[in-house]
Amino acid sequence: MQIKGKVGLVTGGTRGIGAAAALALAKEGADVALVGRTEDDDARQTRAAIQALGRRCELILADCAVPADCTRAVEETAKRLGGLDVLVHSAGGPVNGGLLELTPEAWHGAFAVHVHAIFYLCRAAIPWMRPKKEGAIILISSTAGKLATPSHIAYQAVKGAIPHLTRGLAREFAPDNIRINCVAPGVIRTRFHEKMSADQKKLNLEHRIPLKREGTPEQVADAVLMLVENDYITGDTVTIDGGLTMRIA
Numbered sequence: 542m543q544i545k546g547k548v549g550l551v552t553g554g555t556r557g558i559g560a561a562a563a564l565a566l567a568k569e570g571a572d573v574a575l576v577g578r579t580e581d582d583d584a585r586q587t588r589a590a591i592q593a594l595g596r597r598c599e600l601i602l603a604d605c606a607v608p609a610d611c612t613r614a615v616e617e618t619a620k621r622l623g624g625l626d627v628l629v630h631s632a633g634g635p636v637n638g639g640l641l642e643l644t645p646e647a648w649h650g651a652f653a654v655h656v657h658a659i660f661y662l663c664r665a666a667i668p669w670m671r672p673k674k675e676g677a678i679i680l681i682s683s684t685a686g687k688l689a690t691p692s693h694i695a696y697q698a699v700k701g702a703i704p705h706l707t708r709g710l711a712r713e714f715a716p717d718n719i720r721i722n723c724v725a726p727g728v729i730r731t732r733f734h735e736k737m738s739a740d741q742k743k744l745n746l747e748h749r750i751p752l753k754r755e756g757t758p759e760q761v762a763d764a765v766l767m768l769v770e771n772d773y774i775t776g777d778t779v780t781i782d783g784g785l786t787m788r789i790a
Contacts, residue, residue: 547572549629552662558758625670625676629765630679630680632654635696659680676719681703681723682778685700707777
């Protein structure tokens, strides 16, 4: 898909990986809607950076854990920007706790924003893409979905579900030339990982990550762009983790 002149929607688009993906789309010539829960400094700075590129940018305040907000975010994007061609679902965050510590509310909340939101966003987005016989949906998973992380059991579960959901959706909508793919980042230099202890960071860099360095949001955004632009990839998951998940020792 040629990105120039297209319309993209990025949930979690006001900071971190989502902001990097939104900026990458804008640099390639797309107008972009950012979905976030609050209009804070991060949101304003990301919007200003996209507008500085000469692209239109709308900030839509919505909570992706709320089904009606997911639908409204898509409809407002299409109304304000004239359609929808690219959807990137990056909203989410850490969910700490093992089975006996995690509250039922936290468990259901994790599925609401990471998994259930995909259902509602795609149901709203695909009718805008179908008549054009073209569309790209990128879902952000995590290497946590491939690894056993007992202290983050809900996060592990939801991120593990996303690649499977990606394949099912990709198969269903391939006849419409709507491609659905997934990106699974590892340890990326965002606020998500800022709270790691010095010992955990040292362990990651010296023993867990073969490339001995953290990734950047921009490197994840590069993968998002590739999956949008290459129109012969669908149902796939691209892992961006410096080799973290290939280790057996």
